[in-house]
Amino acid sequence: xxxxxxxxxxxxxxxxxxxxxxxxxxxxxxxxxxxxxxxxxxxxxxxxxxxxxxxxxxxxxxxxxxxxxxxxxxxxxxxxxxxxxxxxxxxxxxxxxxxxxxxxxxxxxxxxxxxxxxxxxxxxxxxxxxxxxxxxxxxxxxxxxxxxxxxxxxxxxxxxxxxxxxxxxxxxxxxxxxxxxxxxxxxxxxxxxxxxxxxxxxxxxxxxxxxxxxxxxxxxxxxxxxxxxxxxxxxxxxxxxxxxxxxxxxxxxxxxxxxxxxxxxxxxxxxxxxxxxxxxxxxxxxxxxxxxxxxxxxxxxxxxxxxxxxxxxxxxxxxxxxxxxxxxxxxxxxxxxxxxxxxxxxxxxxxxxxxxxxxxxxxxxxxxxxxxxxxxxxxxxxxxxxxxxxxxxxxxxxxxxxxxxxxxxxxxxxxxxxxxxxxxxxxxxxxxxxxxxxxxxxxxxxxxxxxxxxxxxxxxxxxxxxxxxxxxxx
Numbered sequence: 001x002x003x004x005x006x007x008x009x010x011x012x013x014x015x016x017x018x019x020x021x022x023x024x025x026x027x028x029x030x031x032x033x034x035x036x037x038x039x040x041x042x043x044x045x046x047x048x049x050x051x052x053x054x055x056x057x058x059x060x061x062x063x064x065x066x067x068x069x070x071x072x073x074x075x076x077x078x079x080x081x082x083x084x085x086x087x088x089x090x091x092x093x094x095x096x097x098x099x100x101x102x103x104x105x106x107x108x109x110x111x112x113x114x115x116x117x118x119x120x121x122x123x124x125x126x127x128x129x130x131x132x133x134x135x136x137x138x139x140x141x142x143x144x145x146x147x148x149x150x151x152x153x154x155x156x157x158x159x160x161x162x163x164x165x166x167x168x169x170x171x172x173x174x175x176x177x178x179x180x181x182x183x184x185x186x187x188x189x190x191x192x193x194x195x196x197x198x199x200x201x202x203x204x205x206x207x208x209x210x211x212x213x214x215x216x217x218x219x220x221x222x223x224x225x226x227x228x229x230x231x232x233x234x235x236x237x238x239x240x241x242x243x244x245x246x247x248x249x250x251x252x253x254x255x256x257x258x259x260x261x262x263x264x265x266x267x268x269x270x271x272x273x274x275x276x277x278x279x280x281x282x283x284x285x286x287x288x289x290x291x292x293x294x295x296x297x298x299x300x301x302x303x304x305x306x307x308x309x310x311x312x313x314x315x316x317x318x319x320x321x322x323x324x325x326x327x328x329x330x331x332x333x334x335x336x337x338x339x340x341x342x343x344x345x346x347x348x349x350x351x352x353x354x355x356x357x358x359x360x361x362x363x364x365x366x367x368x369x370x371x372x373x374x375x376x377x378x379x380x381x382x383x384x385x386x387x388x389x390x391x392x393x394x395x396x397x398x399x400x401x402x403x404x405x406x407x408x409x410x411x412x413x414x415x416x417x418x419x420x421x422x423x424x425x426x427x428x429x430x431x432x433x434x435x436x437x438x439x440x441x442x443x444x445x446x447x448x449x450x451x452x453x454x455x456x457x458x459x460x461x462x463x464x465x466x467x468x469x470x471x472x473x474x
Contacts, residue, residue: 015093018046019100026104029059029112047101050094056105062125063106063132076102082138106133110185118195124216126192130185137181140407142322144182145189193220199232208235213243215327222370237371244334244366252338275303313399314346315339315469316391320404321351322379328403328431329373333359335465337366348391352384379407381414389417395425401465403431406446406457415449422455429468432459 025039043057053070055061067074080102109129114122131141198220201207211217221236228236280302288297317336321329329351340347340363349363350356351373362368381404392398400421408414422428430450432442442457450457458464 013093015097018050018097019093021046022097022100022104026107029108046097050098050101052098052101056101059108059112062129063109064125064128066105073102077106077132078135079138080106080136082136103136106136110188116195117197118192121214121216123192123196123220124214127189127216127219130189133185140322140405145185193224196220198224199228202228202232202235203230205231205235208239211239213239213246215243215330218243218330222373225371237367240370241367243330244370247331248334248338248366271301271303277302277304313344313397314348314391314394316348316350316388316398316400318350318352318381318384318388318400318402318404320353320379320381321373322353330370332401332403332431332465333369333373334366336363337369339469340364348388350384350387352379352381354380354383356383356387358387379404380410381406381408382410382417385414385417389421392421392424392426395421399427399429399469401429401431401469405432406430406443408443408446411443411445415446419453422453428455429465430455430457431465432457 021039021042025036025043028036028039040057044054047054047056052073053066055066055069063077067077076098080099106129110126110133130145134141134144137144201211218240221240225233225236281298281300282296284300284302285296285298288299289295290297315336317332319329319332333349336347336349339345347360347363349359349369351359353374357372357374359369359372362372381402388400392400402418418428418430430446432447442459447457458468
């Protein structure tokens with residue numbers, strides 16, 4: 001509280017003043033796109049004074065770009081606007097100023113309106129910023145827009161209380177606030193897609209051909225595919241096919257480098273010229289050298305072994321297809337199809353949200369697989385486990401790759417099933433992120449449990465997953 005002195009007006013708290021400056025700038029920016037010079041300069045002074053980067057005030061900088069340059073801020077955005085219990089009735093006003101600066105950045109990037117046509121890049125940036133807002137509210141990226149509305153339970157009964165003090169003081173009841181924000185975010189996202197005039201572009205083959213396939217565009221096409229028909233649907237499928245083929249080419253190269261296997265010397269080498277081992281042939285026939293004629297007489301040719309030793313393996317890939325896992329869904333679907341094309345590798349593919357779908361019949365064709373997915377929805381890994389467990393016929397010859405952020409409703413039940421797979425002798429690989437950027441959020445409760453089990457979560461670039469599978473497939 002403000003300190004009072006006898007007979008004098010209470011001295012203003014400097015942290016309260018700083019926080020008010022940041023919030024006045026936030027309101028001004030939300031309702032008037034014109035820059036207010038006084039508020040901008042005052043806010044810059046506040047941000048610099050508390051040790052935060054000036055990029056937080058740059059309307060052109062995404063939260064991703066700020067975090068990439070200042071990775072130490074990533075943890076501060078998580079749960080930033082979720083309520084925090086007060087201790088002994090006191091408030092840390094300096095911390096409130098810091099949170100106000102970070103929250104202002106997220107809110108402005110998501111809710112500040114911009115007119116005009118939207119590009120795929122701008123849409124992707126907004127979706128990323130909206131994901132950071134959802135994380136700040138204690139939810140998973142994509143959770144509110146996916147209509148699941150609800151606070152992140154973080155594993156074993158974790159999460160946040162629906163009431164309390166959030167950014168800079170009392171906040172509304174999150175139990176009521178989050179369901180209201182979810183539809184609003186969905187409405188903004190739908191408006192951005194509409195301003196892209198995507199359906200109109202898809203209906204024109206010439207315009208559709210100019211589109212550059214990207215993850216953000218593919219996500220929108222997958223979400224909207226059921227609403228398309230005729231020429232628009234055909235062009236949408238062509239774009240998805242182009243993107244799949246491009247990513248497949250890159251991933252196939254990575255897989256081929258990783259899964260060379262050992263030479264199988266039990267298989268006789270093919271006696272063709274390209275396999276001729278010239279150095280060994282000369283060395284083995286040196287005793288036939290005729291010094292008078294200066295000729296080497298060869299009575300036996302030697303060939304290189306090229307056959308690789310392979311063992312029949314079963315690879316079960318389980319992918320969370322909820323709203324926050326779209327990038328992983330696309331990448332892992334393509335990766336599964338590549339493994340399905342390898343000799344003696346038996347690939348099974350399962351996708352799930354609150355329901356599970358066995359996509360094994362189409363595992364060899366990522367395009368057809370993606371067309372059968374339904375992005376978004378809740379998350380219940382137990383339904384996927386019910387499909388995966390019967391597929392484990394020979395545990396020591398089986399690997400289960402489970403791709404998810406592991407924010408589950410039935411946390412303990414699912415983990416016990418996963419631990420049972422591990423104890424059976426099968427190789428269990430939990431994967432938290434297989435994106436191009438390598439960025440992803442994983443339930444910390446599951447992360448610790450997997451670490452204790454001896455199967456740490458792989459989180460990062462898809463190359464990490466390919467490398468992990470190398471020893472299994474060779």
